[in-house]
Amino acid sequence: MIPYGRQNINDDDIAAVVDVLQSDFLTQGPKVPEFEAAIAKYCGARHAVAVNSGTSALHIACLALGLEGGDWLWTSPNSFVASANCALYCAAKVDFVDIDKHGNMCSQALTNKLEYAEKHGLLPKVVVPVHFAGHACDMAEIRRLSDRYGFKVLEDASHAIGASYLQQKVGACTYSDITVFSFHPVKIITTGEGGLATTNDSALAESMAQLRSHGITRDTTLMEHKSHGPWYYEQLQLGFNYRMTDMAAALGTQQLTRVDALVEKRRILKQRYDTLLSDLPITLPQEQHGVHASWHLYVVQLRLEDINVSRRDVFDSMRASGIGVNVHYIPIYRQPYFQRTTGNTVSLPNMEHYYERALTIPLFPDLSSEDMDAVVKALTASLRRC
Numbered sequence: 001m002i003p004y005g006r007q008n009i010n011d012d013d014i015a016a017v018v019d020v021l022q023s024d025f026l027t028q029g030p031k032v033p034e035f036e037a038a039i040a041k042y043c044g045a046r047h048a049v050a051v052n053s054g055t056s057a058l059h060i061a062c063l064a065l066g067l068e069g070g071d072w073l074w075t076s077p078n079s080f081v082a083s084a085n086c087a088l089y090c091a092a093k094v095d096f097v098d099i100d101k102h103g104n105m106c107s108q109a110l111t112n113k114l115e116y117a118e119k120h121g122l123l124p125k126v127v128v129p130v131h132f133a134g135h136a137c138d139m140a141e142i143r144r145l146s147d148r149y150g151f152k153v154l155e156d157a158s159h160a161i162g163a164s165y166l167q168q169k170v171g172a173c174t175y176s177d178i179t180v181f182s183f184h185p186v187k188i189i190t191t192g193e194g195g196l197a198t199t200n201d202s203a204l205a206e207s208m209a210q211l212r213s214h215g216i217t218r219d220t221t222l223m224e225h226k227s228h229g230p231w232y233y234e235q236l237q238l239g240f241n242y243r244m245t246d247m248a249a250a251l252g253t254q255q256l257t258r259v260d261a262l263v264e265k266r267r268i269l270k271q272r273y274d275t276l277l278s279d280l281p282i283t284l285p286q287e288q289h290g291v292h293a294s295w296h297l298y299v300v301q302l303r304l305e306d307i308n309v310s311r312r313d314v315f316d317s318m319r320a321s322g323i324g325v326n327v328h329y330i331p332i333y334r335q336p337y338f339q340r341t342t343g344n345t346v347s348l349p350n351m352e353h354y355y356e357r358a359l360t361i362p363l364f365p366d367l368s369s370e371d372m373d374a375v376v377k378a379l380t381a382s383l384r385r386c
């Protein structure tokens with residue numbers, strides 16, 4: 001089976017991890033701040049806080065932004081459930097904004113929803129745009145709306161390290177308070193499991209650094225009591241053990257040296273797909289002017305009006321041909337847990353239209369031309385079948 005995504009690991013990556021295994025530190029040691037400094041520099045952000053998953057990064061980002069019981073967090077329904085769960089971890093409520101043609105939170109839908117929420121006292125405290133497939137959202141407009149309505153912006157850039165928006169790397173936080181990355185093996189670069197938050201706000205960075213390790217500080221200038229001695233630390237808030245290991249950080253630092261090359265490879269393969277698939281009854285992913293997408297996913301939308309097969313037929317036929325197609329994403333609001341706990345029966349028209357037609361085909365840096373041709377052949381055959 002050709003998978004829809006796969007990590008890229010080379011000998012330097014392996015050597016970096018083995019080095020750590022032979023050193024004095026296994027959990028958070030010198031490699032973690034090295035990785036944080038490298039990411040901050042790469043993205044052009046002042047601070048970076050590494051943790052054990054993208055989900056953990058979303059959680060501590062929400063806490064640092066002050067999200068709590070009674071507050072609203074709004075996100076995109078076209079995402080992994082973690083983008084919404086971070087609200088529920090903080091006892092906040094979650095709602096969803098419909099998507100645009102890129103599968104991203106639609107800034108016009110956001111505008112309309114904010115106007116309504118303002119009249120009814122339902123404005124969100126935090127909005128989480130998700131850079132779907134590595135294509136940046138309309139961040140300038142989202143930032144303008146955050147200034148107007150007073151919400152915080154938390155970018156879920158799990159798909160988007162190495163992507164750019166208006167000449168700046170995603171993660172620079174020019175249009176947001178915090179940006180979060182995931183380093184799960186299917187993402188652009190990996191640490192096995194891992195995540196990271198960037199910010200330009202030193203108070204948010206300090207708070208997130210405490211929250212990842214039990215809410216503890218060893219910085220005497222932050223302490224509430226006088227230090228008892230060199231062993232002394234203080235717990236200032238309720239945190240967690242979300243620390244990244246030094247093995248993971250060393251792997252991440254090594255992977256980061258190749259991020260531009262990995263993204264470029266994805267962009268070249270994406271273009272090849274665009275050419276090979278141009279005559280099929282499907283809508284291909286588009287890149288907006290000003291956006292340099294990292295193409296974590298290649299999602300086509302079947303033009304169901306023009307064919308006499310369903311998405312399920314195409315999916316089954318592709319899988320039977322050994323192509324590991326997938327669907328990104330099931331609208332989060334359709335998950336039983338969200339329906340049960342929120343009593344919410346929301347259904348967003350663009351999201352529903354998209355979900356019925358979406359199909360993710362394999363895209364990763366080491367995808368061979370032969371495998372790519374096999375994907376194109378299988379897709380062509382499954383769409384022509386009557």
Ligand SMILES: *Cc1c(COP(=O)(O)O)cnc(C)c1O
Pocket residue numbers: 053054055056079080082083130156158159182183184193194195
């Ligand atoms: C992968 C992913 C996450 C969660 O990241 P983990 O590192 O797996 O915890 C969150 N949001 C999106 C959009 C993702 O794709």
